[in-house]
Amino acid sequence: MDFQERVKACVGDDLVSMTEFRGDVSVTVPRTRIVQVLTRLKEAEGLKFDFLSDLFGVDNSALGKGKKKGKKEDEEAPAAPKPPRYEVVYLLLSIEYNHRLMVKVQVEEGQMEVPTVTSIWKAANWPEREVFDMFGIRFKGHPNMKRLLMWDGFPAHPLRKDYPLEGEGEERRLVYGDA
Amino acid sequence: MGFQAYVGQGWVLSKLEQLINWGRSRSPWPLPYGTACCGIEMMAALASGYDMARFGAERPSFSPRQADVLIEAGTITKKMVPVLRRIYDQMAEPKWVIAMGACACSGGVFRTYSTLQGIDQVIPVDVYVPGCPPRPEGLIYALLQLMEKIKQDHPLYPQLAELKKGV
Amino acid sequence: MARPVVEKKYSFTERIYLYEIVKGLGLTWKHFVKNFTASLKRGPHTVPTCWQYPEDRREISPIFRGEHLLLLDEQGREKCVGCGMCARACPAKCITVKRGKVAEGEESRYAGKTYCEEFQIDLLRCIFCGFCEEACPKGAIALGKGYELARYTPGECQLTKEKMLANYRREKELGILKPPRKPVPVAGAAKEAAAKAKGADEGKAKD
Amino acid sequence: MSRQLDAQAGHGTGDFVTINIGPSHPAMHGTLRVVALTDGETIVEADPEIGYLHRGVEKLAENLTYHQFIPITDRLNYCSAITNNVAYEMAVEKLMGIEIPDKAKVIRSIMMELARISDHIVCVGILGVDLGAFTPFFYLFIQREELYEIFEWYNGARLTNTFGRIGGVEADLPEDFEERWRRLVPNLRKAIDETDKLLTHNRIWMDRTIGVTAFSAEDALNWGFTGPCLRACGVKRDLRKDEPYYLYDQLSFEVPVGKHGDVFDRYMVRMIEMEESIKLVDQLLKIYKEFGPDDPLMAKVPKVLKGPEGEVYAAIESPNGELGFYVKGDGSDKPYRVKIRPPCYMVYQAFPELVKGEMVADLIACLSSLNIIAGELDR
């Protein structure tokens, strides 16, 4: 597929892995190189990914659990290197050529910091705040790094897999005069 | 004075009471607190298809001072709770609340961390309207139920009203 | 960030306000006259576009998803066997079913060997999506036509077994029961029959 | 957020007033809040706060099966529930590699175009109400009642019609669908024409909307605009034309494009799109007639749907713009992660840019012209 080759050429040595599933190409890129890769993808004349369709996080900690039941699966899991827990996915779209690309960045539990891409697209402002709100991944250089959907005093990050659906009973304080 | 003193309502006062109740039930100005899908169905009820204005609810007033009935249509999230509580407190006294839709009555299908499971945890509710969203006829039926409730109210006998509320 | 500056161009009739306003007034006058004459007629449904709810009820669709019914089969026996499939299929998890064994004396009242001792739907949670009706293997539950559900307390909004049976009987008399659902033609059916007819064992559908 | 604005007002030149156009405000669609720092009537800085209708839909999706999540997608963009259902089903079908029969594609396209008309009706109606013209809202809403009737006769619910199943459509079009649609079209065209006559050439309306919160094309693209708001800025971008799905490549319709991206262009784009959708439904009904009554409506789908491992993104042209569903399966019967790409989310981000320097009345006009639906915005 020459599209995949062109993408591979453009991303160059920053490419960690590239998969294709049901026609959607997704590229994984190291965490620190994301801004450079995205600017290259934006300017590459053959690709022209100039439209950020979406930006969101995925918590991969419970990925394997659902599939196979039974004892055998547990011993084998710790043997393999534990995959990084979080993943920030950038959905890119090219207005002229109408093709889409998923650029993924793995984020370890330790350093939850990803450089911001608001310098490239202003559209990334709120989605990054939402990823911080929902997963706790901070974005270095973001103009207004605060919670977006939950109220400021909310203690947890709800979309993490270990957070229960019904929540842990956080209530927003009912005091007058609070803005 | 004990409760017996009020058992026999004077003819004059009870007539005045009925007049006041008639006035209040005939012009329930709604505060359309439409947050989600039920808000759109409430608009359909206020629009010309079902025309809630036939019952005197023609002037939706968004300022709580002028509203009588708080029609809470849609999901209330925990972030919205202080806002809802403050608006309810600002409303002038003879005020009623219609909880429209499953989300308002009990949190509906959203048993999640951020949804308030039913607004009766925050404000007293007079009429619950199941449905997701309930048909505009369902909302008007709730308004009729509310009118029945207003008719049995006792504006001039506060103790009797408390006793009745207790029963 | 240069904002495009927009210069407004008006035709003469647009420049003076009154021409367009008078044209608008003419239009609203037509509506007013049409409705005013209509509203003078007797009878509940006077203005054509306005259904005066309590007196003049609008015709609702035969497959409207309203208050639930618990169906009886022709011999008047309860179809529900209390299997709880509907409770599992419900996105809002608002159905609670308690299964009980049919005692010897009551075969005539229940279709299956087991029946639902207790069947409760929390109408305040229910979103009337109709998945319980689709998931029921025995076709024992259906969504009826009731939409006047407003009550004063949450307790009255719980739908118990008796209420659902009463709903069913009421709708049966009114004759507004829902027509039985037509099975949806599935794509592979034709090829499926051909494969079975040929007795091909490695048929792709292994389910 | 609002504290920082207050501080500015306090220590600033002191003549700024912080107006809190709060969640319960006639023009705030129920759950949006804008803290506007105004100098007299003109807005120095607006800071929208969202999340008042964040119901945790994506977390809920991880605890419901693929099939059970369909009714929840109605509650996202509740003005046009059908488009969300179809978008979600399309994503899941792409994940599971299911190809739906052609007749189901036609029915889905018809229903989506009807939903587009009903969504634009609400948007244009509310835009009129927010600018003081109450009557067009009522004329248009009667037509929406007729559309409710069509939806109700099809699957039993007026607004939250859990349309379609994964793998196809749950029922065929009712017999009297054609006849209902023929009865609706003249009234719909008359209502649109009346709104046009009442508003479009009225100088008060033109003054209130032309040049108000105009936006340039490259800014719109940079902010991630899609749908009518992007087309109003002059970019001819419509997923039905650029990434055609279902039968849209066989249908002929034009994509209306504005020039300045102001409130008037957004209003005009939506009015013309309603007209286009009517033509589209007529063409689709002609195609629908070629199918026999017992043509397949559902693909061969196992009773319990198990999503394969892998992630997929599918997007369609919803009335507000590109509505996309990212679905990640992990082999179990519940999706591992569902992310909804709401079109009005990106548009509302640019609200401070759009509104800076405008007046309070323009803030209200701009907000209702963007057609922000809180259910889709906060998910």
Next chain:
Amino acid sequence: MNDWVIALIKVVFIWTWTLIIATIMTWVERRGSAMIQDRLGPNRAGPFGLFQPLADGIKLFTKEDIIPEKAHKILFNLGPILFALPAFSAYAVVPFGDKIVIGGKEILLQVADVNVGFLYIVAVGSMAVYGIVVGGWGSNNKYSILGGLRSTAQLISYEVPWGIVLLTTVMVYGTFSLREISLAQQGTFLGFLPNWGIFKQPLGFILFIVTAYAEANRVPFDLPEAESEIVAGYHTEYGSMRLGLYLFGEYVNMYTLAALMVTLFFGAWHLPYVDMSKFLSPFAYGIASFLVFFAKVAFFLWLFVWVRWTVPRFRYDQVMGLGWKALIPLALANLFITALVVQLTV
């Protein structure tokens, strides 16, 4: 029955008459707007919903009376009174009929035939501004202050063209007293036209009707209580009967302005070509003149409602722009032309 008793009866009659008109106007507004919008409007309270204003009145009367804690008590109470009082009192000089003879006594159908009727009306008309501003400022609510600000700017800047147009009509009729103006509109003008003000002052009439809408805060000039922008404008914090006073004041204001329009431009109680006083008995003539006058006023009241549900709302700076850049130059031009014409013809 000496004079001051008659005057008292006239005052009581006018007071109750304006109140009745105001209540009927709320009903007309609701039913009229419903009819325009393809719906029905209130029809539950009494036949055709006629008791709806009564029900609203009772409900407003028995509602809890909230005075916001940080509101300025005196100003908060003063607001509605200052708004409603000028509206009622402006009606003292407007004639509502010609003469009526009861029991041999000739009574003027006008509360007070003041020969400076105009100045009184202009003065009282501008008092209404205080009601809104004081109410807006007193209720210590950002929306109310915004509403109050907008109403001051709008009412003051529309008083100028209003005054100029009134000036031109005075120039045409040569008198300030409304009674003489009404009498002067008898007979025909240029042969075939009735001798009404509108044919002498067509541009004056258009300007007057536009400024009257601004005075009464009706759409498209209803910025002080713009429903969708500043919640309920100056009366956001007002609850029960005070709100009733504001709403009443608005309708009575509309009634006064409609009566003024009819008196100045539409030949107060004269039918176009027929002179009723000739063939009707004095008593019947009095009644007939009152009915004709009221019929014309009713049309203009309906026009207020009719325009409200057809036209969108201005923006704040457009209202100012229209007022200063369009209406005042037109009014001045109208003034000079009339002056020229009056000078040449007399």
